[in-house]
Amino acid sequence: MEALTVHEGNTAVLERANVDTDQIIPKQFLKRVERTGFGQFLFFDWRFKSDGEEDPSFELNYPSAVNASILIADHNFGSGSSREHAPWALQDYGFRVIVAPSYSDIFYNNCVKNGILPVRLPENQVYELMQNGKNREYHLTVDLQNQQISDKNEGFQATFEIDPYWKEMLLNGWDEISITLQYEEDIEAYEKRVKV
Amino acid sequence: MKPRTIIDKIWNEHAVRAEAGKPNLMYVDLHMVHEVTSPQAFEGLRLSGRPVRRPDLTFATMDHNVPTLNRESITDAISKKQIDTLFDNCKEFGVELADIHSPNNGIVHIIGPELGLTQPGKTIVCGDSHTSTHGAFGALAFGIGTSEVEHVLATQTLWQSPPKTMEVHVDGRLGTGVTAKDIILSIIAKFGVDFGSGYVLEYTGEAIRGLTMEERMTICNMSIEAGARAGLISPDQVTFDYLKGRRFVPEGAAFDEKVNQWRQLATDEGAEYDERVVIAGDEIEPMxxxxxxxxxxxxxxxxxxxxxxxxxxxxxxxxxxxxxxxxxxxxxxxxxxxxxxxxxxxxxxxxxxxxxxxxxxxxxxxxxxxxxxxxxxxxxxxxxxxxxxxxxxxxxxxxxxxxxxxxxxxxxxxxxxxxxxxxxxxxxxxxxxxxxxxxxxxxxxxxxxxxxxxxxxxxxxxxxxxxxxxx
Missing domain, CATH: 3.30.499.10 (Aconitase, domain 3)
Known part of the structure; x- marks a missing residue:
């Protein structure tokens, strides 16, 4: 996967709680056998009207959200189905960083495995970012090494927590299977010991 | 020895590597696979020339795309491709598949228990969030994404941080006409859609003990709707009676020996959880x-x-x-x-x-x-x-x-x-x-x-x- 060290980009604000993976990528698009090409289906039922036209009232279609690569979202983002198609779609659409007060566990893991950084910030800080980014272009810089997120002009600055293991993975863009296979002997020893 | 929860027992038993401050490398006893979340994982193995490490611990079925009328003829070309791809992948990598023609075909979380693949004490994963269902048997079972599916296929392990534990205690007896579904919907209504986030839940209490295995599966199934990746119930005689005689369950003396091991899994008296919530079973209504x-x-x-x-x-x-x-x-x-x-x-x-x-x-x-x-x-x-x-x-x-x-x-x-x-x-x-x-x-x-x-x-x-x- 692609390494992520410092990311600077425009934001899109999604002021909705409990956004589930059925919304991020509806089930009719889960039938592909590839990992690529899911961006066009991201938030499909919200992004497009029944006639196929873009719905201008949906946050990602605001002119200010064009080319956004940082998504600011509310509580329990990515809940529901474990479908990894959700981070695949977010990434393919152009998102590298998500900022939210909380995530579903499976979605969080799936993001990290695909080089997307899910930043957890306290609710009041996320809501401040939402105010700053609402209906206008708003750029943030996310520095993973120093675990900091900041803007240029509004004076927003915050630090965030991340598991050191996930941080290392993201910073280096490592293939986790290659790492695990270095412990082949441990796995074999375990299998012998417990007779599986 | 300090009293332990069933979650702690299964966790410790399966740690291949456990270094302080890092996720543990956990062994996976059973990997269930279906057609929607696996094609990209098998493709990853092919691209890197890796085999499935333990096809004997892997079991596949097709369920999401399968028509429920004329199931043999899938008219949607993309659905058909996904079904065909799983068939080809299982053949190529030597994984047993209950395909569309098999009498054992069905929804992945229904057939695992039905075949006796699901057993107490096992770590069970599947690229599907409702894998928590299998926790009803006292297994640690949770959903994973496709990258993790590939990781398990290649290594039979997963990197996991030790979970926090939560007891969900359902007191008292259920009223007549009130079901397991009403229990779990009441729990989620009372404590919220993400109260289980970051936790493994253990359901305890009189109302839970009185449920059949099938009803327990309904409860554990919806743990994910409370944000918990896994939810489980300590095994008891109801569990052992359900498993006896099923295809993948040992027979005779070997079964008795298994039951003795399984009995040790139940949470010890006085074991501590990180969190505890209580709900009155006798107040639950149809939801x-x-x-x-x-x-x-x-x-x-x-x-x-x-x-x-x-x-x-x-x-x-x-x-x-x-x-x-x-x-x-x-x-x-x-x-x-x-x-x-x-x-x-x-x-x-x-x-x-x-x-x-x-x-x-x-x-x-x-x-x-x-x-x-x-x-x-x-x-x-x-x-x-x-x-x-x-x-x-x-x-x-x-x-x-x-x-x-x-x-x-x-x-x-x-x-x-x-x-x-x-x-x-x-x-x-x-x-x-x-x-x-x-x-x-x-x-x-x-x-x-x-x-x-x-x-x-x-x-x-x-x-x-x-x-x-x-x-």
Whole structure:
């Protein structure tokens, strides 16, 4: 996967709680056998009207959200189905960083495995970012090494927590299977010991 | 030794590597695979020239895309490709597959227990969030993404941080006509849609001990709807009796030895959890969801809430958005909500016991006019068993469609879905926007409550049916 060290980009604000993976990528698009090409289906039922036209009232279609690569979202983002198609779609659409007060566990893991950084910030800080980014272009810089997120002009600055293991993975863009296979002997020893 | 929870016991038992401050490398005892979340994982193995490390600990089925009518002929070309791809992958990598023609085919979380693959103490994963179902046997079972599916196929392990533990204690006895589905919907309604985030839940208490294995599976199945990746129940005699004689369960003396090991797994007296919540089982009523997440539910005698009932600005907005989507007026009595569809199926509620409960209410009655009702058994085995008991006739005579097994209308990846703007009483697990079809409005209920709604055309208290039937 692609390494992520410092990311600077425009934001899109999604002021909705409990956004589930059925919304991020509806089930009719889960039938592909590839990992690529899911961006066009991201938030499909919200992004497009029944006639196929873009719905201008949906946050990602605001002119200010064009080319956004940082998504600011509310509580329990990515809940529901474990479908990894959700981070695949977010990434393919152009998102590298998500900022939210909380995530579903499976979605969080799936993001990290695909080089997307899910930043957890306290609710009041996320809501401040939402105010700053609402209906206008708003750029943030996310520095993973120093675990900091900041803007240029509004004076927003915050630090965030991340598991050191996930941080290392993201910073280096490592293939986790290659790492695990270095412990082949441990796995074999375990299998012998417990007779599986 | 310090008293331990079953979660701690299974965790420690499966750590291949455990270094302080790092996730542990955990061994996986059983990996279930289905067609939707596996093709990219097998492709990853192919690209890197890696084999499946333990095909003997891997078991595949096809369920999400499978049509429930004429299942042998899939007309959707992309669905067919996904099905064919799983078939080819299993052949190439030597994985046993219960394919569309197999008598063992069915929803992945129904067939695992049915075949006895699911056993106490095992670590079980699958690229599906409802893998928590298998926790009913005292297994540590959770859903994973496709990258993790590839990781398990290649290494039979996963990197996992030790979970926090939470006891969910359901006190007292359930009232007559109140089911496992009502317990779990009540728990999520009371504590919220993400109260389990970061935790493994253990369900305890008199009300839980009194449940059959199938009912326990319904509870654990929906742990993910509370945000918990896994939820489990310490095994007991009910668990062992269920497993005896199933295909992958040892026989004779080997079985007795297993049972002795399994008995040691139960949480020790005095073991501590990181968190504990309690709910009174005897106060639980038949539940119906009115909104677009599983916590938005209320007892059958309740009403649809007002946005102002929300405890904070976010919750008020969530209620408003849900009511708009569901086209419901605040203050509406739940019993005044009329439905156009009834779906009896899914990994939550499509086992033989669920069908029997619904059939008890359906027997001798007719589906109300204007309602399309269908039964989709959870597996081909369940279907066969139901037909042997004549349940198919009960449903068909009442006007239900009787289908083959699959995930079906729970998520509408196959041809079964709810049309835009229509309302469905569903025994499935998610009432998300668009889940059962774009613009479809889902009300989650138990099989008995779904059966009641099918007969009356609106929600009814199934506990009072003997008084009001044939109206």
């Amino acid at each position: 119906v969801t009115w909104g677009t997440n599983p916590s938005q539910g209320v007892g059958i005698h309740g009403t649809v809430p007002y946005p102002e009932d929300g405890r904070n600005a976010t919750e008020k907005k969530v209620i408003k958005t849900s009511l708009d989507y569901m086209a419901l007026e605040p203050g509406t009595k739940i019993t005044d909500i009329h439905v156009q569809h009834v779906f009896l199926g899914s990994c939550t509620n499509a086992r033989i016991g669920d069908l029997r409960e619904a059939a008890k209410i359906i027997r001798g009655n007719k589906v109300a006019e204007g309602i399309r009702a269908m039964v989709v058994p959870g597996s081909q085995q369940v279907k066969l068993q139901a037909e042997e008991e004549g349940l198919d006739q009960v449903f068909k005579e009442a006007g239900f469609e009787w289908r083959d097994s699959g995930c079906s209308m729970c998520l509408g990846m196959n041809p079964d879905f709810v049309p835009e703007g229509e309302r469905c009483a569903s025994t499935s697990n998610r009432n998300f926007e668009g889940r059962q079809g774009k613009g479809a409005r889902t009300h989650l209920v138990s099989p008995a409550m779904a059966a009641g709604a099918a007969i009356y055309g609106h929600f009814v208290d199934v506990r009072n049916l003997d008084k009001t039937v044939s109206s």
